[in-house]
Amino acid sequence: MASRALFTISNNTKNKTLTAHSIVTLARTRAFCLTPNPANRNNLHSRINAVGDPSFSVAPVLQQWVKEGKDIKQFQLQRIIRDLRSRRRYTHALEVSKWMSSSGLEFSLSDFAVQLDLIGRVDGLSAAEHFFTSLKDQDKTEKTYGALLNCYVRDGLIDESLSIMKKMKEMGFLSSPLNYNDLMCLYTNTGQLEKVPDVLLEMKADGVSPDKFSYKICINSYGARGDYNNMENVLQEMSSQRHIQIDWGTYSVVACHYVKAGLKEKAIHYLKECEKKVSKDALGYDHLISSYAHLGNKDEMKRLWDLQKSKCKKQTNQNCIVMLGSLVKLGEFEEAEKLLDEWESSCKTYDFRVPNVLLIGYCQRGIVEKAEAKLQDIIKRRKTAIPNCWSIITTGYMNKNNMEKAFECFKEALAIEAENQGWRPKESLFSRILIWLGENGQVEDAEAFVKLLRTKVPANREMYHALLKAYIRNGKEVEGLLESMKDDEIDEDEETIKVLSLRDQNS
Structure with a gap:
């Protein structure tokens, strides 16, 4: 999916984004694949889901299933692919697609389009172009052309996208708004917002009815340029289309632009319109809550x-995170504490992402001591914190230039890494600590820290330079350290020579 944000709708202390390309890709995915029924998932689906690591192949799972004498239907694999794509497990989705195409099962024109899109994501644009070229003429349909267009848009290639759009028009393959939407996404992603409305006009001139995504992208293009009159004109046109039901997200996009522009009355008007459409959608309430937080309306x-x-039906941890973040944004820490207590009393599994919102809030306000006290209190009442909790406190102390405390807290993060094998420390944190240890720390502290750090990060020059500085300051011989440095295939550079020159200054 495109990485550049087109629609910014805050639902946390950080902005969450809904990209125009994401909208179009979602629609295109729905067109390519059957919708999965989670309640009807069979064991094959479960077995493939269990292969979480993308470096492991799912082909043996499929082969074993057949070896056990069990049938595999086309619709089963389509559902599995759809599910894997929705969770961005593109490598596994491509494996299943290729297995499906080589197994003798029926492979539809939509399946070709899905495979082309997956090849573009996993193997790159050149591989996708090669796959498209290798297709038989009867397999080159509007869907496969559209999938290739989507690859070009994802890579931000304007000339190639316009060329294939022209080819599709010549072949009569532009019957769907999806392709025009892709082009609007491309212009948005490349900063050519002024060209987006022209694509909408072209679409209508070509006899293709815009869908809700078309209008949303165009609405956003006007809002992003501060052209609020035309933004509302497009919204009015959208509301007049009988085949389109405006959802809460559309009003949220409009409200977001007014919030960012500081036009409070307009923002509130469209937030009220948004609320009318939310119904029982918890995500919609999240967007509303964080929007009102930006307006300062507790x-x-x-x-x-x-x-x-x-x-x-229920409120998830994510919903609580949004509300907590909104309270923290307004500095309402007492109410945030109460909400955290309420959540702790009812949660079944302790999710440290929830209290982390409060910890971050305290640190951002410069009251890191309170954040650490809160974390210590949680640990006493619950269990070992995750490394990210201690990283937050570390950052807080660093921002106050209290490196001794930052060092102690970061050691806590590293000490619990065994229970959090997927965690990787931020380089910006451990780099500052290494520099501080080299200039101020004791040899034993530096050695212990580097030993801990190497359980998560490969040996690097920074580690050795910190140790060298600590050794030299404390009058310890460095020959053994330099040998270890060579063993780790880290050559001496100008900085190393500069560090070693400190020996002469200390002699």
């Missing part, structure tokens, strides 16, 4: 939080 946040609790 009363509306609390009202919507209560509505979310009463109207939605």
Whole structure:
């Protein structure tokens, strides 16, 4: 999916984004694949889901299934591919698609388009172009052309995208708004927002009815340029289309632009329109709550939080994170503490992402001591914190230039890494600590820290330079350290020579 944000709708202390290309890709995916029924997943689906690491192949799972004498239907594999794509497990999705095409099962024109898209994501654009070229003429349909166009858009290639659009028009393959939407995404992603409305006009001139995604992308293009009159004109046109049901997300996009522009009355008007469409959608309430947080309206946040609790089947940890983040944004730490207590009393599994919102808030306000006290209290009442909790506190102390405390807290993060094997420390944190240890730390502290760090990060020059500085300051011989450095295939550079020159200054 495209990485550049087109629609920014905050639902946390950080901005979450909904990209125009994401919208189009989602629609294209729905067109290519059957919709999965989670309640009807069979054991094959479960077995493939169990292969979580993309470096492991799922082909043996499929082969074993057949070896056991069990049938595999086309629709089963289509559902599996659809599910894997929705969770961005593109490598495994491509494996299943290739297995499906080589196994003798029926392979539809939509399946070719899906495989082309997956090849572009996994193997790159050149591989996708080669696959497209290798297709028989009867397999080169609007869907496969559209999939190739999507690859070009994803890579931000304007000339190639326009060329294939022209080819599709000549072949009568532009019957769907998806391809025009892709082009609008391309212009948005490449900063050519002024060209987006022209594509909408072209679409209508070609006799293709815009869908809700077409209008959303165009609405956003006007809003991003501050052309609010035309933004509302497009919204009005969209509302007049009988085949389109405006959802809460559309009003949220409009409200977001007014919030960012500081036009409070307009923002509130469209947030009210958004609320009318939310119904029982918890995500919609999240967007509303965080939008009102940007407007500084705590009363509306609390009202919507209560509505979310009463109207939605359940509130997830993510919903709590949004509300906590909104309270923290307004500096309402007392109420945030109460909400955290409420969540802790009812949660079945302790998700440290929730209290982390409060810890970050305290650190950003410069009261890192309170954040650490809160974390220590949670640990006493719960269990070992995850490394990220201690990284947050480390950052807080660094921002106050208290490197001794930062060092102690980061050691806590490294010490619990065994239970969190997927965690990787931020280079910006451990680099500063290494520099500090080299200039101020004791040899034993530096050695212990590097030993811990190497359980998560390969040996590097920074580690050795920190140790060298600590050794030299404390009058310890460095020959053994230099030998270890060579063993780790780290050559001396100008910085190393500069560090070693400190020996002469200390002699």
